[in-house]
Amino acid sequence: MSANLRALAARCCFDVVDCGLSLSEALPKAQAQTDNTLDKALLQEICFGVLRYLPQLEAVCSQLMSKPLIKQLRPLQFLLYVGIYQLKFMRIPDHAAISETVDAARELKGQSLTKLINGVLRNVQRNSELFNFDTAPAAVKYNHPGWLITALQQAYPDNWQTILDANQHKAPLWLRVNVSKINPTDYAAALTRAGIDYTRPVADLPAAIKLAQAQDVTSLPGYLDGWFSVQDLSAQYAAVLLNAQDGQQVLDACCAPGGKSCHILELAPQAELTALDKDPKRLLRVHDNLARLGFNANVIAADAAVPDSWWQGQQFDRILLDVPCSATGVVRRHPDIRWLRKKADIAALAELQQQILSQCWQLLAPGGTLLYATCSVLPEENQQQIAQFLQQHSDAQLQPAPQQLSSQPFGWQLLPGEQDGDGFFYAILHKKIAG
Ligand SMILES: C[S@@+](CC[C@H](N)C(=O)[O-])C[C@H]1O[C@@H](n2cnc3c(N)ncnc32)[C@H](O)[C@@H]1O
Structure with a gap:
């Protein structure tokens, strides 16, 4: 069983933004619709990306459409964001991104909108100026709600932009070695033997290991034996x-x-x-x-x-x-x-x-x-x-x-x-x- 991935991503983002579901509820629901591990990962990447860049994706659409799609067509508005996100931020060939997104419109009962969606995406493909937000309102420029930007500006007058910028980056996968079971240096050696790239960059937290790449943690050495847990560095x-x-x-x-x-x-x-x-x-x-x-x-x-x-x-x-x-x-x-x-x-x-x-x-x-x-x-x-x-x-x-x-x-x-x-x-x- 495998539904159209772009349709799943659009519905997932709609569930979060318009219906108030958390991504940790909505995404597994969407991922359960496909058996393919790579598709599950792609779905995650698209949904995370659309939510990270939502104001800019909305702003691009508003430059190309007289008004957004509303009511029962809202999932198709999110499908446009999914399509634009792929064109702008992902290394998917443009023709594949566009044709898959247009196909997804049919699955979301948007048969009559395929021409519009195709037109918007072709415009985005041709016109990189659409993404020039130098003079846009802060909410669009920084992809955060205005109230949060204001709160951060007040609390951190010197480095609020650094915080907003950090929020746009993917977080790394940190492990915490269970020192009651294994010495962190021995665990690090087990990762090396398994061919996994990592660093141990924080001297005052020697049990903290940062993996170079996201992984399925259940396949890391010692998962079932409780040798480590996944936990962000700061929480450690x-x-x-x-x-x-x-x-x-x-x-x-x-x-x-x-x-x-x-x-x-x-x-x-x-x-x-x-x-x-x-x-x-x-x-x-x-x-x-x-x-x-x-x-x-x-x-x-x-x-x-x-x-x-x-x-x-x-x-x-x-x-x-x-x-x-x-x-x-x-x-x-x-x-x-x-x-x-x-x-x-x-x-x-x-x-x-x-x-x-x-x-x-x-x-x-x-x-x-x-x-x-x-x-x-x-x-x-x-x-x-x-x-x-x-x-x-x-x-x-x-x-x-x-x-x-x-x-x-x-x-x-x-x-x-x-x-x-x-x-x-x-x-x-x-x-x-x-x-
Ligand atoms: C930040 S999370 C805790 C994460 C946890 N310490 C960890 O490291 O895994 C906050 C938790 O507080 C719980 N919570 C909220 N209100 C509470 C209350 N009045 N009494 C006890 N727990 C509460 C929530 O259910 C949630 O699990």
């Missing part, structure tokens, strides 16, 4: 900064799918870990990940902001709060986020984060450490959150991250692309011992 700082020790009571309060829970146990296999998440479906992944790596934890489905509903009264020595956030630091990995996230979401997220933080703080033993983490680059969710928390909690003391190169007043903000990692924020909060 979480368990290191938390610094849990064997025998300690540790809470990972927003744990699913469990990447950081597993890392905590890799570094301290005898820690007593409570892994909590509000979403029972996402907890299934936590169970799978723990099982694959051979760890145990007390896994609980509950609301971290309401400890009365689940807390047994034992204080924790370490707490990781990898709170729900805007995910504006991982836009390069999830190009749909910039279209799904709305400006109004930020205040609501900041409120929830503050609740989780202040409620879980009460569960931390004096002398203990709480690590607050987000994959956001917005100060409302990060530095402002910590500044407000410190004002309200005199028993809290912020500690700098040892790996931080420059001092920042309220936590450690990593920007997307820094060391080729995602955008991430960490604040290490130490609870003073009274007296």
Whole structure:
């Protein structure tokens, strides 16, 4: 079974942009329509690309059509974007890109539009000037929504363009070697023997390995034996900064799918870990990940902001709060986020984060450490959150991250692309011992 790939891509992008599905829901649905592995990869490349360049693809169309296709014809509007993206950004021969896209129109019930689609694509093929956006509005020039560009300009007056630029690049595949099973140098040697290109570029995270090319990770050495996990570089700082020790009571309060829970146990296999998440479906992944790596934890489905509903009264020595956030630091990995996230979401997220933080703080033993983490680059969710928390909690003391190169007043903000990692924020909060 194999449906027309361009039709699948158009429908997938329509599902995301117009219907609000996440790409991680919509893309597997589309990929399930083809058995061919190369087609699945091509589908992914086209959908990621269209979402990365959506404003420019829309702008090109609006130069060539009097008005966009609407209502039941919307998937065909996305098909135009799919066609233009291939012509402009992919190494598919023009004639194949155009004829496949026109064929896809028939599959999307756009028989009467094949002439129009063919005409638009031929125009794009002939006229590279259509992609000159030097004087276009910022949203088109930088392919991000205006509210996000404004927020980044305010927060990063000197380097907002670098962030937008990093978001347009493909993210590399990072592995985290499971040091409780294998030494990173031995694992690197196993990759070399398997003929896989990699680097280990970050001195303070020796278990982090960057593959030169994306791969099917299930075929890498030691997958079934739990020798490694896939995890972005910046996220690998979480368990290191938390610094849990064997025998300690540790809470990972927003744990699913469990990447950081597993890392905590890799570094301290005898820690007593409570892994909590509000979403029972996402907890299934936590169970799978723990099982694959051979760890145990007390896994609980509950609301971290309401400890009365689940807390047994034992204080924790370490707490990781990898709170729900805007995910504006991982836009390069999830190009749909910039279209799904709305400006109004930020205040609501900041409120929830503050609740989780202040409620879980009460569960931390004096002398203990709480690590607050987000994959956001917005100060409302990060530095402002910590500044407000410190004002309200005199028993809290912020500690700098040892790996931080420059001092920042309220936590450690990593920007997307820094060391080729995602955008991430960490604040290490130490609870003073009274007296
Ligand atoms: C950023 S993700 C966590 C990723 C995870 N730490 C990892 O490394 O695999 C945030 C998680 O918070 C969970 N969450 C959202 N609201 C929550 C709440 N009130 N209590 C507990 N978990 C919550 C979400 O279900 C989501 O799984």
